[in-house]
Amino acid sequence: MPTSLLSTLTATPLFAVGLTLAAYLLGNALFSRLRQPAWLPAILIAALLLAAMLTVLGLPYEAYQEGAVWLTILLGPATVALGMPLYQQLPRIRALWRPLAVCLPIAAALAACYALGIAWLMGSPGQILASIAAKSVTAPIAIGITEQLGGNVALLMGALLVTGVATIPFVSLAARLLNIDDERIIGFALGLNGHAIGTVRAFELSPTAGAFASLGMSLTGIFTALLLPLAWRLVGMGSG
Amino acid sequence: MPALTGLLWLIGYWLVGEVVIYLSGLPVSSGVVGMLLLCATLAVIGRVPDSLAAAAQPLIALLAMLIMPGVVGVFFILDELAGQWLAILVALLLGTLLSVVTTLWLLKRLMGSHAH
Numbered sequence: 495m496p497t498s499l500l501s502t503l504t505a506t507p508l509f510a511v512g513l514t515l516a517a518y519l520l521g522n523a524l525f526s527r528l529r530q531p532a533w534l535p536a537i538l539i540a541a542l543l544l545a546a547m548l549t550v551l552g553l554p555y556e557a558y559q560e561g562a563v564w565l566t567i568l569l570g571p572a573t574v575a576l577g578m579p580l581y582q583q584l585p586r587i588r589a590l591w592r593p594l595a596v597c598l599p600i601a602a603a604l605a606a607c608y609a610l611g612i613a614w615l616m617g618s619p620g621q622i623l624a625s626i627a628a629k630s631v632t633a634p635i636a637i638g639i640t641e642q643l644g645g646n647v648a649l650l651m652g653a654l655l656v657t658g659v660a661t662i663p664f665v666s667l668a669a670r671l672l673n674i675d676d677e678r679i680i681g682f683a684l685g686l687n688g689h690a691i692g693t694v695r696a697f698e699l700s701p702t703a704g705a706f707a708s709l710g711m712s713l714t715g716i717f718t719a720l721l722l723p724l725a726w727r728l729v730g731m732g733s734g
Numbered sequence: 735m736p737a738l739t740g741l742l743w744l745i746g747y748w749l750v751g752e753v754v755i756y757l758s759g760l761p762v763s764s765g766v767v768g769m770l771l772l773c774a775t776l777a778v779i780g781r782v783p784d785s786l787a788a789a790a791q792p793l794i795a796l797l798a799m800l801i802m803p804g805v806v807g808v809f810f811i812l813d814e815l816a817g818q819w820l821a822i823l824v825a826l827l828l829g830t831l832l833s834v835v836t837t838l839w840l841l842k843r844l845m846g847s848h849a850h
Contacts, residue, residue: 510803518799537798537805544802545809555810562803568793569800571744573765574751575790577772578782593844601837609829616821629826630833633801635763649815649822652808654801656826664834672838679845683837687830694798712766712795721764 504553510561513581537691538659567639569634576693576708582706587677594709602714603684605630606722625649627722629631629657634690635715642723658691677703685710740789759827 502643503509521540528534548558580587587594606627613623624645627635640650665683674680677700684692685707696707750771751764760767776782815822 507778509742514799514802518802537802540799541802541809548806548810555807559803559807566803568796570748570765570768570798571741571789572793572797573763574744574747574768575793577747577769577776577785578790579794580769580773581776581785582780584777590845591839592833597837597841597844601833604836605829605833607830609825611792612829613821613825614763616824618818618821622815622818622822626822626825629829633804634765637804638763638793646811647804648807650803651801652811653822653826655805655808657824657830660827660830661834664831665838668831668835668838672835672842674838674842676842676845679838679841682841683834686837687834690797690801697794715766716762719766720760725818 500551500553504557504561506563507564511560511564513547513558514544514562514565517541517547533663535659535662535691537694538655541655573632573634576712579701579705579708580662580712583702583709585700586705587709590678594713596711597682598713599717602630602717603721605687605714606718621645622649622672624726626653627726628718629653630687630689630714631718632693632711632715635719636689639719639722643726654689655691658688661688661692662695676704681706682710685712686714689714736785737792739785740783740787742784743772744768744789745765745794747775799835 517540518721521556522536522544524539525531525534525536548555606629609626610623613626621644624643625640625647626649626724627643627645628639628650631639631654633651634670636650636654638648666686669675669680669683681696681697681703684696684703686692687710688695689711693704693707693711697704747768748764749768751767754760754767754771755762755764776786812819
């Protein structure tokens with residue numbers, strides 16, 4: 495595409511918004527055409543399509559991102575909106591508060607520690623560790639944590655994508671192996687490990703799974719946001 | 735305009751979250767503070783207003799699309815991280831598998847006495 499035409503189009507955020515909507519809808523259409531494979535979620539198809547569109551158009555990612563802020567700004571109110579399913583499921587959650595309260599700190603800490611331990615053993619430098627530490631935390635919180643730790647936000651978003659996408663087949667596989675068909679457990683595991691991507695999947699399963707996923711996602715986010723920066727300083731990972 | 739009223743609720747709670755974070759210095763996001771406050775408010779009211787549901791439901795359905803612009807960024811830093819990819823991918827995939835199994839197993843054991 496001629497540079498002048500491209501710069502005219504990208505002068506308005508509507509171009510980036512339109513590209514995102516197109517990739518999202520196309521990704522979803524392909525996803526149902528492929529009979530909803532668990533290993534290839536709609537978000538991954540859509541992200542690949544979007545990356546391909548940007549490359550073909552020769553549009554730098556930074557220029558795209560500037561326009562797409564018009565969409566990402568809605569992430570704030572959308573996170574607040576999760577308070578609604580959370581409220582609707584409060585009676586079920588209250589009935590299970592004890593196991594959930596015991597499970598959450600252990601599981602959320604391990605979600606970060608397993609990956610950090612493996613990366614550390616494989617010789618990843620501190621900056622990479624700081625970028626993937628918040629891999630199971632929902633994007634708006636994870637970005638804040640990563641900035642605090644001195645990590646790379648773009649790498650974090652990639653880590654979120656890989657983690658979220660991998661969580662979906664891993665949960666269904668592990669649930670089958672462990673003989674678990676309780677939607678509450680499956681939903682909680684999806685949200686705790688797979689943040690927003692896992693939560694979206696849980697809502698596809700059932701409203702109950704979705705509510706437990708929202709709960710797992712938000713509790714993991716709060717727990718990690720409060721403790722990870724502190725733990726990072728204690729083990730001497732912070733540069734200062 | 736019920737959906738607009740609902741959207742104003744959501745934005746309002748998000749802004750309240752900003753204020754809470756500014757005053758308390760907590761390292762959490764305003765979205766999470768807003769979400770907890772919204773949940774607490776609904777618990778006090780005892781029902782979900784129609785206007786709120788009209789805005790919240792479509793927004794929740796769009797969560798996946800809203801994180802896409804950020805997610806796509808990773809395809810554009812692939813070169814910068816040459817040589818690091820194997821360790822990163824193994825850590826993420828194996829780490830996630832282990833933590834998924836731990837979560838499910840732990841919760842199943844803990845809920846054993848509570849379920850049904």
